[in-house]
Amino acid sequence: MRERIPALLSLQDLAINTIVKNIGGYRDLIQKTLSPPTRKIVFDRAMERIKDIGEDKVWAALPYLDQHRTTESFSSEDFAGIFRLQGKILQIPKGRISMEEFLQYLVEFVPNLKQLEIQGPRKTFVDKILYKKIELEPLATDLILKMENLTHISMDDVRIKFSGFLRVCEENQNLQSIQAQNILIDIQPLNSIKNILKKHDSKFDQQEYDLQKFPKKIGIAFKKTSDQEHYREAKLTLPNDFLDQIPSGVTKLEIFSQKPADILSERSCLLRILRREGGSAKSLFLHRIRPELNITFRHIFEHCHELEVLGVHSSCVRHDEQIGSFSKLKILVWLDRENVGTVRLDKIFTAPLLHQIAIHASRFDLGDTESLLSRIRNRKIMTEVTHVWIKYFVDREQVVLNAEAELRELVRELRLLGVSVNLDISDIQH
Structure with a gap:
């Protein structure tokens, strides 16, 4: 059997690997001895192995790898x-x-x-x-x-x-x-910030503002897009007057409650935000809103008429009434791993345009189950729903209603109507 002769490419690879391994010491020799295409190969391999070679050595050689021109x-x-x-x-x-x-x-x-x-x-x-x-x-x-x-x-x-x-x-x-x-923030007075930021509306139609540690520092993201409608996002923690310092017309609100805090101040601030920005908000995400704040869906409905996405994360938002008045809501995400409240499915399912529902919780209440299933079956509610995700965290140490059986019955009914449903039932680990 004839012995295989190493290909020239293998010899070239060996030479390149040697250069890459010792790249910090070659420097100007790289330009003198290597063609531009080969320098490009050296650069690519050096960047792939930068942690092994040493960042300082690769940095020292960079000026001689002139592919940076492109x-x-x-x-x-x-x-x-x-x-x-x-x-x-x-x-x-x-x-x-x-x-x-x-x-x-x-x-x-x-x-x-x-x-x-x-x-x-x-x-x-x-x-x-x-x-x-x-x-x-x-x-x-x-x-x-x-x-x-x-x-x-x-x-x-x-x-x-x-x-x-x-x-x-x-x-x-x-x-x-x-x-x-x-x-x-190095500009005073603070109330001048709003007018300064307004000047960028014509250049950047997508704007995101993050409270961070206002009034000491904030986060900002500006983007120019081809969208016809502007997008403005604000992320803030209660209580704070941060929204007073940015342009109005927020389309996405993300609100965090802090603990411990002054309940009355937080509640007042949250309601003031909903009054001011609710009319333009299409997405609202609430985080860690505690029961003491006594916030209900009605507080949201009466101000957020254009809302399409609602996220309730580890929060207590009471929903004793039907939410059919949420006429434009398409997506609902309810994540309550901390067992803050009970999810009233018979109330939530009445929103007329809901497309997608994702709920992770440990307490469910379907109300009058037979009535709920009948309304679903007869296409009186949930007519637009295409996807439902439910994760049920079961606490076996507590006496609970027969929620598991009711949820399984709900899932069967929805699947018969062609809805894609994922039900995950998991025990809480104590």
């Missing part, structure tokens, strides 16, 4: 280990490259960059305990603005001043989207 997307996350961090308590230095030096590299060597992700280098839980979050200096903003082809910018686990964030939004003419979760 690179359109870049993330600092690939080089998390090289960034300079300062200790929170003890001045423990880490890394050797500042964020500004990283951005300067991009300005010089990546002229066609369109998508930039600035990801904070604190990767582990221990890192976040020991080291401070990086704050982008004004020089960083200047460098970002020098990248004239940028269309998408993302900043996570790094701080940027509100004034700097605004500069990027206003001066970058090609910007399609930008988001940052740690924007430090």
Whole structure:
């Protein structure tokens, strides 16, 4: 049998792997000895093995891998280990490259960059305990603005001043989207923020605002889309006047209750939010709304006439009455693993346009089961429903109504009508 002769490609691979393994020491030899296509292969393999080779070695060789002239997307996350961090308590230095030096590299060597992700280098839980979050200096903003082809910018686990964030939004003419979760408020008075943000309505029709730790910091995401209708999302914790500082017309509201808190203040704030923004809200998500707040579906109905999606997460929202007045509701998500309240299916199912229902709970009440099933069977309710997901957490240590048997009967009836139903019954682990 003739012995197989190694292909030339195998020899080339061996040479490339040797270069990749020692890439930090080759540098200018890469440009002198390798053709552009081969440099591209070296770069791709170095990035695949960056954790094994060492981020600092790959970083040292990057300027000599000139395929960056055509690179359109870049993330600092690939080089998390090289960034300079300062200790929170003890001045423990880490890394050797500042964020500004990283951005300067991009300005010089990546002229066609369109998508930039600035990801904070604190990767582990221990890192976040020991080291401070990086704050982008004004020089960083200047460098970002020098990248004239940028269309998408993302900043996570790094701080940027509100004034700097605004500069990027206003001066970058090609910007399609930008988001940052740690924007430090450096503008006074606070009531001027709303008018400042309004100026961006014409440029970005999709806007998301996150309370974070207002009035110290907020999160913002702006996006330019081709949608005919604007989209504005607000995420906030009760009680807070955050909504007073952003443009009105919120289409998605996500509201969190905090514990412990002043019940009266939380309730008053929640009702004020519903009065102010309910008319434009198409999606509403409530988190950890406790029974003491005494919130009912009626409070939501009378203000949220356009609501299409409702999420109730670990919250008590009383629904003693039919919710047929929820005339545009299409999706209902009710997640109550903490056993906050009882889900009244006979009331919920009356919403006329419901398409999808997902409920995870440990207490169900179908009311008059025979009457409920008869109305479903005769197509008086649930005429638009296509999918139902029910997860029933059974507490065997408590005396409960015969909910399990009733739910199984409900599932059979719905399936006969062509509804896709998933029923999962699980015991609560004590």
